[in-house]
Amino acid sequence: MKDVLLKTECLSKSFSNGGMLRHILKNIDLELYAGDFTVIMGASGAGKSTLLYALSGMDKPSLGRICFGEEEISGYGQDQLALFRRKHCGFVFQQIYLIDTMSVMDNVLAAGMLVNRDRKALLKKAEELFAAVGISKEVQKKFPTQISGGEAQRAGIVRALINQPKILFADEPTGALNSKTGLDVLDTLTKCNEQGQSIVMVTHDMRSARRGNRILYLKDGAILGECALGAYRSGDRERQEALSGFLREMGW
Amino acid sequence: MHKSMLLARSQLKGAKGQAIAIVALLFLASSMLHLWLMLSMDYRQNFDRCHDRLHAAHVLLAADDDSDGLRDFLTQTAKGDGRTEEISFDDAMHKVGFFAYNGGEVNTELLFINRETAVSRSVGSVEIVEEGDVKSGIYLPVLYKSKEIAIGNTIEISIGNTDMRYEVCGFFNSVMAGSHNCGMCELMLTEDAYKKLEEENIAPKAALCSIRISDQAESEAYETMLKNAVSSKYPHVKTVSNSYALVSQSRYISQMVCAGILSAMACFLSGIALVVMASNIVHYVQENMKHLGALKAIGYTGRQLRGSLLMQFLLLTLLSATAGVLASYLLFPPLNAMMIAQTGIPYEVRFLPLPLLTTLLILCGAAWAVVCVSSRRMKKMEPITMLRQGIFSHNFKRNYAPLAHAKLPLSFALALKTTLSGIKYNFTVGVTMLLLSLIVVFSGVMEKNMIADATPFLDLIVGETADSCISVLAQTEQDFLQEMQADERVQKAYLYSSQEVRHDGGAKLMATICDDFSNVNNQSVVFEGRFPKYANEIALGATYAKEQDLAIGQEITVTANGKEAAYLVTGFTQISNNLGKDCLMTRDGYERLGELQAAEYYLNLLEGTDIEAFHAQAKKRFGDGVNVTINIRAALEGMSSVYISLMKVIVFAVLLLSVFVIAFVLFLLVRIMLGSKKREYGILKACGFTSGQLVLQTALSFLPAMTVSTAIGLLVSSCIINPLTALFLGSIGIVKCTFVVPVGWIAAAGAGLLLLAFAMACLLSLKIRKITPKELLVGE
DSSP states (O other): OOOEEEEEEEEEEEEEETTEEEEEEEEEEEEEETTOEEEEEEOTTSSHHHHHHHHTTSSOOSEEEEEETTEEOTTOOHHHHHHHHHHHEEEEOTTOOOOTTSOHHHHHHHHHTTTOOOHHHHHHHHHHHHHHHTOOHHHHHSOGGGSOHHHHHHHHHHHHHTTOOSEEEEESTTTTSOHHHHHHHHHHHHHHHHTTOEEEEEOOOHHHHTTOSEEEEEETTEEEEEEEOOSOOTTOHHHHHHHHHHHHHHTO | OHHHHHHHHHHHHHTHHHHHHHHHHHHHHHHHHHHHHHIIIIITHHHHHHHHHTTOOSEEEEESOOOHHHHHHHHHHHHTSTTEEEEEEEEEEEEEEEEEETTEEEEEEEEEEEHHHHHTOSSSOOEEEEEOSOOSSEEEEGGGOSSSSOTTOEEEEEETTEEEEEEEEEEEEOTTTBSGGGSSEEEEEOHHHHHHHHHHTOSOEEEEEEEEESOGGGHHHHHHHHHHHHHHHOTTSOEEEEEHHHHHHHTTHHHHHHHHHHHHHHHHHHHHHHHHHHHHHHHHHHHTHHHHHHHHHTTOOHHHHHHHHHHHHHHHHHHHHHHHHHHHHHHHHHHHHHHHHHHOOOOOOOOOHHHHHHHHHHHHHHHHHHHHHHTHHHHHOOHHHHHHHTTTTSOTTOOOSOTTTOOSOHHHHHHHHHHHHOHHHHHHHHHHHHHHHHHHHHHHHHIIIIIIOOHHHHHHHHSOOOSEEEEEEGGGHHHHHHHHHHOTTEEEEEEOEEEEEEETTSSEEEEEEESOGGGOSOTTSEEEEOOOOSTTEEEEEHHHHHHHTOOTTOEEEEEETTEEEEEEEEEEEOOTTTTTOEEEEEHHHHTTTOOOSEEEEEEEEOTTOOHHHHHHHHHHHHGGGEEEEEEHHHHHHHHHHHHHHHHHHHHHHHHHHHHHHHHHHHHHHHHHHHHHHHHHHHHHHHHTOOHHHHHHHHHHHHHHHHHHHHHHHHHHHHHHHHHHHHHHTGGGTOOOOOOOOOHHHHHHHHHHHHHHHHHHHHHHHGGGGGOOHHHHHHHO
């Protein structure tokens, strides 16, 4: 029996648009488990990213509850959510979002120093993570605009992992990358998951989705179905076919 | 042109906040500039207009002798001078006297004239400003109109040693004798009151001679000529005189002080507004490099892009300057009321096209120059370079304050990073705080030396102050001195007499005569060299010495009473009473030119002594031996209260203005910073930074530049405030200021300024609360 990390009850999110209320998420009941690589798929406008923002405390739901363990985070204010994010969450974005005016290392340390006051230990941890994702010392000193997209995204993953989050949220992490660098990033995420890191990833890319062990399919703001794939194994055809079948069934 | 206008409109729409802050700063700058120009270009000219309207004299002389012989002599002398245009004589009475005014006393040469005579004089008639139904009494210059001195009230005037009571009938405007700053003050009496004063023989009858000359620039020389002629022919006749040059300057001291302060404020505010404008343009170009590159790529020329900026800022400048000019018309009446309390000449506020045009031209011209210089990057860059450069406005050569090595807490370290990489912000903040520091120091110095305790200011302006002055006749002097030495209430009594002398028989100098200058209270009157010690020594007013190119050690000839003697210049003095035309000499020194008919003694009395009662006792004891008594404390209070009230308002206004300036500059900078760092703040919030941390971080990033520039500003301003004040007061004879710089006050005010600026930066940064990480993700 897996530990429930995040749980939602009747999670709804609506936006007012030109006087009309648009329901993006509709009564979602969901449990996310520790150690899982959960992939959220769906067509454009299905509410994937909205669900990710709500789950990660970046946005507040309109209705319903989100619980992180025993903590109900759906009632939190902005600053409480910020504290929740720094303590428990890591983020990898499609647009990477490193701060241009800080070196790669400073981008990571700025996030790390929020939680860890021990600068030496933090530096050591950062260097370990950089080494694990294959970023050299040279690159660490550079500014984000001076490195490649792949390097920047891997640096983004280091920033997301520096505080050893309980859960890593990734929003289309390969969306802005070319095929080769995208693959490197996916490998990095897979490696993290294999080491026990819980990951929730939004994607509409089949190749990325294959890395997950649990696939959720969202349609019109509701979970249409889910599929358990088991642990990722490179070149596992049976797994690939199971995913393809599931997505076909969902109307992908 | 049309395309540039469209661009300008869209830029304005996109930066409303910045536009508002720049408008506010330009508004303040233009109102100060326009006020200053109105004061400089028109206010003082009001004296000339009034002088012309009342057909006033250029030289006014009252001689205590109403014989036909003297009148004939004066007529002949005047007619013999080619400069004379018109001469007229009137009957008057003349005596030194005083009356209570403004919490103190006015003590001056009083000139009593019959009302009917005064209003019908062919030269120098007066105009009645206000008149009641009172049939018998006195009319005073409009300057003295106050709560206590009002129509129907009774005023007590001490004429010599006699107190007279009059009912106030009205107020009038007299150009050449309508204030205690004119050397003589005209008072009009109704027919019966005039006759009564004449009969009581309190004040000697005098001939009032009013002369108009062809060239007003010659007024001083003419006065000298006339007075020399009278003193040669009638050495024992007491005369008082003034000239257009002296009166036009001395009645406008407050205008000069206000104009000086307003000019400084106008320069500060315009400077800050232009720096802020330049910083805004540089920032705009950097942040919109891609957008501008795209516009260039689709065919807009560099000239069109710069033209849009020029149009935008010229429009803002024109609008805010016009609004500022309108506001200055609202501010002018209260300022006018304050200044009339010193000038005593009514001024009617009216539309003045020249200051308006000058204000608009100066500000629009400066804005044009600033836009051209700040936007020159746009002209040279190729569209592809601009498109590629995009957000690369940061200097990537150096990673400032790397977090791996920073020993500071995270918020401080990140703030330091922003500070070190934000030269534009630092420059704008630095310039603002530097200028505001000067205002703080100025306010501190004025508070300490004028508002809280006016002694240093009075020492500077008046020269010597004591508690009382008693003028005794020569034959009473020894008895008086013995009595004073025996009186326990008298701490110090020393001769401090004033007599008129002339340099080389030409320029009039007011000589202060003392037995021993080491006795005087204000030892800093001589600021260079030393006081005269011997009979052949003299200390000269610095302004006059400079005009005449005289140096210490030089020998000059001084004349008086038809005699002349040579004196060695031992030092330079600064006394503003006679606009710098003063000298100091010992009694022995003066007696080389003539005997002192009356000796004026300055007295320092024990604290708590009733000065008026002391004077009454002296008059009782010495009878006619006492010529005049002056309550110096009361006279100074009366005189200084006008300046102190004016300075209180000025200090309050400049401090208030400083608060507004800080608020607007910070508002603009914070807004620019939030705009350019919105993405960064969104990322940091996503990583778990709270709004509070980011607000603190933003405000802290301004703190180093604020602290350093405030510290430098306070230090430099403290060093230059005295020379700067002396520069402003140079025209009234002040060459060196020795105002105490209140270090504690200034340090506390500086800290207050910093705290205020920091609190404002925090407050203005609260907008960060509205930036949500989701906004960042969706917005990209």
